[in-house]
Amino acid sequence: MGDSTRTSEFIGLPLQVESQDGATADEVVATGRLTDTRYRVLLSPGFYRGIAAGDEIEYDKISKSARVVTRGGNIAIQLFHEGIPGEVINSFKAMSVRIGGRVDGELDSLVVLTFPAKIGFPAIESLMATLPERGVEWEYGNVYDQDGEPIGWWE
Structure with missing residues (x-):
């Protein structure tokens, strides 16, 4: 077997x-x-x-x-962007890797990131706050259920 x-x-x-x-x-x-x-x-x-x-x-x-x-212990992030300069996105991806994340996929207006849950939500949210407010939307891919309630698997 x-x-x-x-x-x-x-x-x-x-x-x-x-x-x-x-x-x-x-x-x-x-x-x-x-x-x-x-x-x-x-x-x-x-x-x-x-x-x-x-x-x-x-x-x-x-x-x-x-x-x-x-659960594998990872947090997925789906980052949608429009009109953001490439150098800003590249810098953001490099910062993501520096704090322990990785880039799992990318399209013209989408970056998919994976972070170990041990990094913590405050560190992830601080990183996301470095992006411009305009032209950026992001969401956790595996943190909330369909009703917007936290799943809680990381606790």
Whole structure:
């Protein structure tokens, strides 16, 4: 019997996301297979909410959804920006890495970050406060439920 904590292959899982206007699309999330239905998230997603890198998930291929089985101890940040100079974004990413985070993905107007929860919310929020107020929106990807209530997994 194999070790269920090790990933055996890279799998891009399609997870369904819904926009504010109700349109749906699939985000392919980088995972490693643990069993037939369990996967470890390798990179925090840019749009799918509720999971972060390091989480072990149970995947439902019919609904294209994930249920967290074990939290990996990481906080996902989804940073959307418009009209922000590239040097500001590059400096911000470098600061993120200096405090212990990592950049898991990037599009023209999106940066996906992962931070170990041990860094703490005050440090993350102080970092986010270094960005311009205009043209920037960010959110925690795996801290709140659908009703906006804290999930509390980090306590």
